[in-house]
Amino acid sequence: MRLEPKPAPSLATMLAYPIGAMAATFVISSLLVLAAGASPFSVFGLVAKGAAGSQFALLETLTRATPLIFTGLAVAVAFRAKLWNIGAEAQLYAGAIITVVLGTGLLPLPAPILIPLIMVVAMAAGALVLLGPAILKTRFGVDEVVTTLLFNFIMLLFVSMLLEGVLKDPMGMGWPQSQRVIAEAQLPRLIPRTRLHLGFLIALVAAVAVWVIMKKTTLGYEMRAVGHNPEAARFAGIPVNHVLMKTALLSGGLAALAGFSEVAGLKGNLTLDLSPGFGYTGIVVAMLAMLNPLGVVLAAIFVAGIFVGADAMSRTAGVPSYIAQVMVATSLLTMVVAIMLTRFRVRWR
Amino acid sequence: MIEAFEILFTASFWVAAIRIASPLIFATMGELICERAGVLNLGIEGIMVAGAFAGWLTVYLGGDLWTGVAIAAMAGAMFGLLHATLTVPLGLSQHVVGIGITLLATSLTYFTYRIVLPEVTSPPRIASFQPLPVPVLSEIPVLGPALFNQTPLTYLAFVTVGVVAWVLYRTPLGLAVRAAGENPSAVEAQGISVTAIRTGAVMAGSALMAVGGAFLTMSAFNSFFFEMINGRGWICIALVVFGSWRPGKALLGAILFAAFDAYQVRLQQITGGAVPYQLFLMMPFVLSILALVVMSRRAAYPKALMIPYQKGER
Numbered sequence: 001m002r003l004e005p006k007p008a009p010s011l012a013t014m015l016a017y018p019i020g021a022m023a024a025t026f027v028i029s030s031l032l033v034l035a036a037g038a039s040p041f042s043v044f045g046l047v048a049k050g051a052a053g054s055q056f057a058l059l060e061t062l063t064r065a066t067p068l069i070f071t072g073l074a075v076a077v078a079f080r081a082k083l084w085n086i087g088a089e090a091q092l093y094a095g096a097i098i099t100v101v102l103g104t105g106l107l108p109l110p111a112p113i114l115i116p117l118i119m120v121v122a123m124a125a126g127a128l129v130l131l132g133p134a135i136l137k138t139r140f141g142v143d144e145v146v147t148t149l150l151f152n153f154i155m156l157l158f159v160s161m162l163l164e165g166v167l168k169d170p171m172g173m174g175w176p177q178s179q180r181v182i183a184e185a186q187l188p189r190l191i192p193r194t195r196l197h198l199g200f201l202i203a204l205v206a207a208v209a210v211w212v213i214m215k216k217t218t219l220g221y222e223m224r225a226v227g228h229n230p231e232a233a234r235f236a237g238i239p240v241n242h243v244l245m246k247t248a249l250l251s252g253g254l255a256a257l258a259g260f261s262e263v264a265g266l267k268g269n270l271t272l273d274l275s276p277g278f279g280y281t282g283i284v285v286a287m288l289a290m291l292n293p294l295g296v297v298l299a300a301i302f303v304a305g306i307f308v309g310a311d312a313m314s315r316t317a318g319v320p321s322y323i324a325q326v327m328v329a330t331s332l333l334t335m336v337v338a339i340m341l342t343r344f345r346v347r348w349r
Numbered sequence: 350m351i352e353a354f355e356i357l358f359t360a361s362f363w364v365a366a367i368r369i370a371s372p373l374i375f376a377t378m379g380e381l382i383c384e385r386a387g388v389l390n391l392g393i394e395g396i397m398v399a400g401a402f403a404g405w406l407t408v409y410l411g412g413d414l415w416t417g418v419a420i421a422a423m424a425g426a427m428f429g430l431l432h433a434t435l436t437v438p439l440g441l442s443q444h445v446v447g448i449g450i451t452l453l454a455t456s457l458t459y460f461t462y463r464i465v466l467p468e469v470t471s472p473p474r475i476a477s478f479q480p481l482p483v484p485v486l487s488e489i490p491v492l493g494p495a496l497f498n499q500t501p502l503t504y505l506a507f508v509t510v511g512v513v514a515w516v517l518y519r520t521p522l523g524l525a526v527r528a529a530g531e532n533p534s535a536v537e538a539q540g541i542s543v544t545a546i547r548t549g550a551v552m553a554g555s556a557l558m559a560v561g562g563a564f565l566t567m568s569a570f571n572s573f574f575f576e577m578i579n580g581r582g583w584i585c586i587a588l589v590v591f592g593s594w595r596p597g598k599a600l601l602g603a604i605l606f607a608a609f610d611a612y613q614v615r616l617q618q619i620t621g622g623a624v625p626y627q628l629f630l631m632m633p634f635v636l637s638i639l640a641l642v643v644m645s646r647r648a649a650y651p652k653a654l655m656i657p658y659q660k661g662e663r
Contacts, residue, residue, distance in 0.1 A: 001438055002659060032457075036464050084444045136638075140645040145391065145444055146590075147641065149583045150634045157634075161627035283448055320463035325456030332449040333431075336441050346439075 003344040013342055018290075021338035025331040032326060036319045043317050050312025051305035057312070059196045063266065065297075065304035067092070067275070069203035070258035071282025072289065072296040073210050078130075078251040080214065080291050081223040082230070083244055087133065087148030088255040089279025090155035091126035095256025097159065098122040099263040100167060100178040100270045103185030111184040118185060119202075119260060126256020127249040129155070134248035138241040152279065160272055167270065178270040187265035199261030204297060206254060211293040213250070223247050255279065284332040290339060303328055356615045363495035365614075367503060370607035372397075372564040374506040376585040377592070377599050378513045379425075379557030384589055385517065386550030387530035387653040388436055391447020393558050394582030395454030396428050400559025402458045405566035405573040406465065408475040418502070418563055425559025426552045428454050433551040437544050440657030451582075459575065478502050478568040502560075502568045507600075509557065514596040526550050530651035533658040543658045558582070580634065587637035591644050594651060602640070609636060 006013075030040035052058050071088040078085035085091075102118050109117070133147040162168075163176035171179075187198040214220040222243045225233040234240050262274055285303055289295030310324035356362050376397055383390040390396075404421035408414060428450055435446045466472070478500035487497035517523035525546050528536045533543040561581075566573045588606060592599025613629040 003440065032460065036460075086448060136642060136645075140642050142638075142641045142645050146583060146586050147638055150580070150587070150637055153580045153583075153634045154631050157627040157631045161625045164627075165625060280448070280452065283445070284452070287445060318467075320460050320467075322456055322460040322463055326453065326460050329449060329452035329456050333435065333446065333453065336445055336449070337435065337439065340439060340441055 001346055001348050003340075004347055006343060006345050009342045017338035017341045018288075018335065021334035022331065024334045025327055028330050028334075029323060029327045032323060033319055036323075038317055038319050043313055043319055043323075046313035046317055047306065047309035049309070051309030056194070057308065059191065059194045061301060061305045061308045062200055063195045063197070063304075064308050065300040066197075066200045066203050066265070067258035067262050067278045068281055068285050068300035068304055069200075069207060069297055070261065071255050071278050072285030072300050073203075073206060073293055074251045074253075074255035074258075075282045075286035076289060076291045076293060076296055077210060077214070077223070077254065078247055079286060080227050081244060081247040082227040083134065083137075083247050083251065084143075084145045085130060085133075085148055085248070085251050085255075086145055086283065087130060087151045087279065088251075088258070088282045089152045089275060089277065090148070091129045091252045091255035092259040092262075092275050092279055093155050093159050094125040094129045094252075094259065095122035096259030096263045096270050096274055097162065097167075098125045098256070099185070099260045100181060103181035103264060104179045105182050109184065111186075114184050115187065115264070118264065119257065122256045122260040123253035126254075126259070127252040130248045130252030130255075131245070134245055138244055156272070159270070163270065163272065169269065176272060180268045181264055185264055186268070187261065195266060197261070197265035199265035202257070202261060203300075206257065207293050207297045210250075210254070214293060219243070219246060255282070258282075281328060284328050287332055287335050287339075290335075352619050353616060356612060358491065360491045360494045362611055362615060363491060363608075364498070365611040366604065366608040367495050367499060368569065368607075369610050370604045371499075371503040371506045371568070372561040372581065373585055373588065373603040373607060374510060374600060375561030375564060376558045376582060377561075377588045377603050378509050378596060379554040379561065380585050380589045381554070381592070381594060381596060381599055382513065382517075382526070382557070383551050383554035384654055385530045385594060385651055386526045386547045387533065387651055387656065387658070388433070388547055388551050389443045389447065389586075389655050390429070390432060390450075390551060390554060390558075391444060391586070392428055392432050392450030392454060392555065393447075393585060394578055394580070395451030395458075396425050396555050396558040397562030397565075397578045397582050399428060399454040399458050400425050400562030401566045401577060402462060402562075402573050403559065404563030405475060406461075408477075408567065409473060414478055414567060417567055418560055421559045421563035422556040425562075426556040428559075429552040429555025430548070432555065433548040436657070437547045437551070440659065443655050462573070462575075472572045472574050474572045475567070477566075477571045500568045502564050505560075506564070510596050510600045517596065527651075529658075530653050533653050537658075537660060543660070547658075558585075561585075584633060584637050587641050591640040593644065593647070593649060606633065606636065609633070 033040045033043045050057055051061050074088045098121050099118055107114060133144040136142040136147055137144040167178045169177050169179045190196045222238050225238055226240050226243045230240050258278055263270055285296055285299045288299035306327055307324045310321045314321035380390055380393055400421040403424040404417040407417035407420045432446060432450050435441045436443050480498050481501055483497035487493045525536055525541050529543050529546040536543050565577055588599055588602045591602040610633055613632050617626055617629050
């Protein structure tokens with residue numbers, strides 16, 4: 001068999017293959033639901049109901065989508081320049097650490113000053129965490145996939161060290177958790193008596209900002225050029241290493257905002273289970289969105305819906321909620337095949 | 350200070366080092382085979398999770414230990430087949446597919462675990478492999494117990510290194526595997542299918558990774574729990590680079606690494622909490638990054654690593 005490039009694909013093919021990928025994901029997941037001894041129709045019905053069946057469910061899905069938008073954007077930006085940032089998890093925690101360091105009373109400032117200040121410093125911290133692997137890549141040629149993955153483990157241990165040391169909440173009954181952030185550092189709720197917070201709007205703004213950067217600025221053009229063909233980009237006079245550094249700063253900063261918004265908007269403090277793998281799920285979100293920043297928002301809401309819906313479903317139908325993780329991983333693999341099929345024709349000989 | 354030094358001369362330290370090294374040796378050899386054929390297999394972490402579970406489950410359901418090892422290897426080979434199908438003939442990004450395989454293998458394992466044991470909080474234990482002392486040799490002071498009083502799976506790990514080295518350097522198949530990673534069109538010119546070689550290498554490599562995972566449930570911890578692989582797969586990728594893609598050097602790297610790991614646990618006990626234990630736990634990961642940086646200058650990557658091959662393309 002061989003692959004032949006297709007001429008510019010029509011909008012119909014651009015949509016048909018991703019939809020096919022989603023269909024394949026549901027078929028594969030249905031087999032697992034059957035193996036668990038339940039009916040796929042009722043299970044997926046319950047997932048859909050749990051994700052969007054009521055105002056409460058829908059708002060919960062949007063709340064869960066918020067960190068995924070940030071990590072999805074972080075991955076989309078990096079992957080566009082072929083900077084394989086698998087370390088969004090570590091960058092997320094860097095943002096979360098800064099949020100509790102600055103937000104628990106160290107700086108007695110009013111909210112309109114304190115919140116933007118925390119955001120900027122958190123982004124800087126996340127950017128710094130990815131800068132290390134980026135420098136190792138450009139200076140020493142060390143594969144950033146492995147280093148960013150290893151950094152995730154180092155960062156989690158570092159957080160654990162802080163939570164049992166300097167950041168430990170003295171009133172925490174011995175639990176490894178930080179103090180709660182002060183009222184001025186909390187993101188207000190968008191709708192009273194729900195969990196949806198300002199972080200969701202910040203995430204939407206970030207998505208639009210990233211879209212503008214990618215489509216309308218020189219940096220965005222350079223990032224795409226570097227990702228498409230680094231040799232050609234270098235030949236065309238684009239400072240490839242500089243572009244990779246800027247990409248790393250942007251990507252790390254975006255991922256850090258996920259940690260910031262989870263602490264300042266939802267949880268209120270830092271714990272070791274702040275992120276149930278938001279960094280890794282961000283990779284799936286970015287791929288489902290085909291690295292489009294605006295698509296990331298939709299993909300994040302879709303993935304969050306699966307997680308929230310599966311939680312609700314497992315409480316009533318008894319199918320393990322891990323089905324959500326399986327669906328998300330399957331959709332990643334079917335989606336990369338679908339993206340390839342929009343660009344290439346498979347010829348069997 | 351002297352105490353910290355004396356650790357190195359205790360038999361228990363070296364026994365632990367070799368035990369810690371064993372799963373790493375399996376998985377590192379697995380990754381090495383894949384990369385020698387030109388495929389970076391980032392599914393390693395998830396495949397180790399799946400192998401750990403498959404081996405444990407087989408024994409838990411009444412199978413014998415070696416059947417468990419075989420089932421684990423088969424589970425690994427299946428994930429390898431999926432990885433190879435997507436990355437070799439279809440030429441998809443090895444980074445993205447590898448992470449996808451890790452996510453899929455991990456989540457499928459957790460899902461299956463919850464179906465088999467819906468309400469269990471502490472996972473049941475199994476009767477695992479027991480140490481099998483080699484007569485006479487295991488009596489040698491210090492090194493005897495470390496090398497000759499281990500479980501059969503540890504011996505198998507060392508045998509695997511020999512077999513991998515022999516196949517890679519002394520057989521036509523090994524030549525084809527190495528050539529597929531260096532100069533695939535030369536392989537095709539010999540009338541051998543690059544697709545077949547790479548697919549086979551990824552399947553065989555993934556089977557070894559799964560056995561590495563199975564070592565943890567069947568020879569070390571005796572039960573399966575979540576997060577038990579805990580980054581070991583990623584460390585093995587660093588070990589392959591550290592070993593310059595050579596089985597012997599990679600083996601040495603794995604043992605060195607494991608010795609360090611065993612050492613830090615004992616050092617923790619000596620320092621008695623004066624230093625946060627997390628710093629010690631970080632060391633393996635920091636060490637892996639350092640190894641990558643140090644070796645990067647001399648790294649002789651297989652030239653076609655991560656480059657998809659299309660027949661008839663220049």
